[in-house]
Amino acid sequence: MSALKARALRKRYGELEVVSGxxxxxxxxxxxxxxxxxxxxxxxTLRLCLGLTHPDAGEIEVLGEPVPRRAxxxxxxxxxxxxxxxxxxxxxxxxxxxxxxxxxxxxxSEVRAKVPGLLEFAGLxxxxxxxxxxxxxxxxxxxxxxxxxxxxxxxxxxxxPTTGLDPQARHLIWExxxxxxxxxKTLVLTTHFMEEAERLCHRLAIMDRGRLIATGSPRELIAxxxxxxxxEVHGNGYEAWMExxxxxxxxxxxAGDTVFVYAADVAPVLADLRNHPDLIYxxxxxxxxxxxxxxxxxxxxx
Amino acid sequence: MRWIAVWRRNFxxxxxxxxxxxLTNLADPLILLFGLGYGLGALLPSLEGMxxxxxxxxGTLCSATMFTASFESMFSGFARMHGQKTWDSILxxxxxxxxxxxxxxxxxxxxxxxxxxxxxxxxxxxxLAASPLVVLTLPVAFLVGLAFAAVxxxxxxxxxxxDFFSFxxxxxxxxxxxxxxxxxxxxxxxxxxxxxxQVLPLYHGVELVRPLVAGRFxxxxxxxxxxxxxxxxVATAIAIMFARRRFSA
Numbered sequence: 147m148s149a150l151k152a153r154a155l156r157k158r159y160g161e162l163e164v165v166s167g168x169x170x171x172x173x174x175x176x177x178x179x180x181x182x183x184x185x186x187x188x189x190x191t192l193r194l195c196l197g198l199t200h201p202d203a204g205e206i207e208v209l210g211e212p213v214p215r216r217a218x219x220x221x222x223x224x225x226x227x228x229x230x231x232x233x234x235x236x237x238x239x240x241x242x243x244x245x246x247x248x249x250x251x252x253x254x255s256e257v258r259a260k261v262p263g264l265l266e267f268a269g270l271x272x273x274x275x276x277x278x279x280x281x282x283x284x285x286x287x288x289x290x291x292x293x294x295x296x297x298x299x300x301x302x303x304x305x306x307p308t309t310g311l312d313p314q315a316r317h318l319i320w321e322x323x324x325x326x327x328x329x330x331k332t333l334v335l336t337t338h339f340m341e342e343a344e345r346l347c348h349r350l351a352i353m354d355r356g357r358l359i360a361t362g363s364p365r366e367l368i369a370x371x372x373x374x375x376x377x378e379v380h381g382n383g384y385e386a387w388m389e390x391x392x393x394x395x396x397x398x399x400x401a402g403d404t405v406f407v408y409a410a411d412v413a414p415v416l417a418d419l420r421n422h423p424d425l426i427y428x429x430x431x432x433x434x435x436x437x438x439x440x441x442x443x444x445x446x447x448x
Numbered sequence: 449m450r451w452i453a454v455w456r457r458n459f460x461x462x463x464x465x466x467x468x469x470x471l472t473n474l475a476d477p478l479i480l481l482f483g484l485g486y487g488l489g490a491l492l493p494s495l496e497g498m499x500x501x502x503x504x505x506x507g508t509l510c511s512a513t514m515f516t517a518s519f520e521s522m523f524s525g526f527a528r529m530h531g532q533k534t535w536d537s538i539l540x541x542x543x544x545x546x547x548x549x550x551x552x553x554x555x556x557x558x559x560x561x562x563x564x565x566x567x568x569x570x571x572x573x574x575x576l577a578a579s580p581l582v583v584l585t586l587p588v589a590f591l592v593g594l595a596f597a598a599v600x601x602x603x604x605x606x607x608x609x610x611d612f613f614s615f616x617x618x619x620x621x622x623x624x625x626x627x628x629x630x631x632x633x634x635x636x637x638x639x640x641x642x643x644x645x646q647v648l649p650l651y652h653g654v655e656l657v658r659p660l661v662a663g664r665f666x667x668x669x670x671x672x673x674x675x676x677x678x679x680x681x682v683a684t685a686i687a688i689m690f691a692r693r694r695f696s697a
Binding site for chain 1: 450453454456457460461464532533534536537538539540541542544685695696697
């Protein structure tokens with residue numbers, strides 16, 4: 147049984163169609179990543195799945211409930227970690243969880259019993275009485291995650307869960323998210339970080355201009371869409387060399403003052419580069435980021 | 449009844465700051481009441497069969513209720529909705545924007561009711577409201593609170609920024625206070641001005657509260673109650689409509 151199913155979803159804001167014919171399937175227990183440049187429609191897709199905004203066309207089913215018609219019933223079993231923290235600054239850490247539990251009509255005693263475990267999960271034990279403004283960015287994110295778990299949800303929606311965090315804080319969140327998938331929870335997250343997507347997600351969808359342009363596991367996407375090796379080249383004379391390199395590799399691209407050479411076999415490229423001592427190069431395996439840039443282009447999206 | 453969770457959230461915050469909140473709610477109207485009431489009262493004959501300070505206390509009960517309800521639903525509501533994004537977080541739970549709006553309006557009315565009730569208590573202590581009928585001003589104060597909380601919440605969900613509220617306050621609330629019989633009998637106003645006051649809710653609150661404070665049953669009570677109820681109901685419906693529009697985008 148699927149955790150999330152969307153068919154032919156459309157949403158328009160004024161002249162702009164933000165979601166245009168989206169199909170989405172997330173299996174139970176899966177960690178599913180929605181990748182896309184700014185403005186691809188990721189956040190709108192999440193809002194549609196939560197029933198917070200109504201689609202112009204298409205169908206959504208979340209945990210077996212038709213959304214938006216029965217969105218309230220679906221949200222009983224959903225947790226949400228928004229892109230921007232909206233913890234309640236009028237309350238302490240503990241009160242934030244208590245008050246949030248009340249929004250789910252949970253009895254105070256039940257919420258109270260859950261709080262110590264959630265605070266431990268969030269690494270906030272001993273901070274019960276701290277004010278929200280006294281928490282670091284990482285602590286706020288962890289508390290937001292703990293808050294999203296107050297109703298023991300089967301499905302978690304997370305909008306850029308680690309944006310703005312330092313590496314330590316990010317790794318801690320990743321570890322927690324992995325333990326949630328091990329518990330059997332379904333995770334749907336949006337992200338800009340390819341590394342995050344590669345590490346966490348069982349399956350990914352790359353979204354651009356309101357539709358999915360590729361889906362699969364991180365490995366499948368790399369195998370299907372891109373040559374396995376990349377050589378990045380920059381330094382004096384890179385422009386002249388780029389023209390010359392086209393004969394040596396399957397695909398040659400330029401971004402700013404760097405040339406990206408993609409090929410199944412880069413030995414001829416590397417051999418040639420040894421004759422160009424002015425050029426600096428880096429040879430690495432292709433990554434999800436290369437797939438992403440290939441499919442969505444290198445232009446800035448603001 | 450899902451709105452109760454929203455109401456209780458605001459109540460819990462209020463309870464933390466209860467002393468500061470009650471003092472600020474009270475200080476303004478009480479200073480005005482005793483400053484103007486005693487000062488002007490010494491110069492004025494009795495009005496409508498009551499001392500000026502008792503007359504003014506009844507008016508202040510209504511205007512303080514109006515101001516508390518309006519401030520809570522506009523400024524505090526906007527802070528929760530726009531600044532802190534508290535409403536967004538509530539909407540992740542099985543609550544809807546309708547529940548949030550209802551909870552906010554009833555909360556602001558409750559807080560306003562407390563302002564009115566406290567003024568009534570002070571007036572009673574000073575012997576300005578001796579009749580048992582004054583107890584009936586309590587439900588009226590809640591209704592006045594509800595009407596202004598609902599109108600204030602329309603302003604809240606329409607606002608793009610804080611400046612938006614100054615139009616409503618300067619151009620509507622302040623003149624309404626002047627022409628609704630808070631400071632002097634509205635009947636001495638020119639007819640068109642009186643007619644204008646009569647389509648606004650504050651006038652009807654004053655028309656209900658003042659006779660009760662004087663120990664008389666108000667004339668046309670059903671009409672005044674109906675106007676307040678219609679304001680509360682229609683403004684709530686409009687606030688929900690605009691809130692849905694704002695939040696479903």
